[in-house]
Amino acid sequence: MPERRNPFEGVTDFFSEMARMRSVGLHGGAERGTEPTERTHASAWVPATDILAQGDDLVIRVELSGVDPEDVDLRFTHGVLTVSGTRSPDLADDTAEFLIRERFYGEFRRVITLPDGTDADQITAEFEDGLVEITVRNGVSPSDSTKIALADKSEGVTSRKVSRGS
Structure with a gap:
């Protein structure tokens, strides 16, 4: 044959x-x-994620098609949101001969730093049709950054000369 x-x-x-x-x-x-x-948290695949503002709320959408909601773990600690879990291969795949295989299986992990001052009670999450949508109420706020002055200690004009090999 x-x-x-x-x-x-x-x-x-x-x-x-x-x-x-x-x-x-x-x-x-x-x-x-x-x-x-086998994938571990160190080598986990990273799901596609969108982060957007809807009014004052921060919305995070994580694409997890083919993942059972029971296999998704959401954790919030020290201002960091972690979405992790496992996508199991389809049992029918065991007998299949793949010509192209682009989807990842096994452990996945996505880590997102949330704005300072975010509390766990501001966060809600829903799973629908393979999409996890996480809402952080009042998560969009103007940045409270402070500009730091940069002292210029160089003397005169600074220039760099390019030397050509001989």
């Missing part, structure tokens, strides 16, 4: 290489030819 040819072979090489480079950048490289290790 002849081996089945992947009809996307030429196209997927480019995307596979881009995904591999992204993975190496985010999670470090693995030895060539080895199976990827």
Whole structure:
């Protein structure tokens, strides 16, 4: 029986290489030819997230399609909101021969620093159709930043000369 040819072979090489480079950048490289290790909090995938202002409220939307709400953990501590959990692979995938596989499975984690002064009682969360929507009531406030003066101690005009190799 002849081996089945992947009809996307030429196209997927480019995307596979881009995904591999992204993975190496985010999670470090693995030895060539080895199976990827199980994801941990250190190597968890990061779900797509939108953060927006709706009036005075801060709204955070985290895309978690295919994740059971029971597998999502929301924590707020020391001004930091952490959304973590697990997306389990579909049981039907065990017998499938993937031609392209772009979705991540296993542990995920997203950490978001909330504005100073945010209390846990300001935060509510809902899960609907694979989207977690977190609302921080009165989370949008003008920044209370203070400009710091920069003292210039250089003498005269500062210039850098470019030297050319001889």
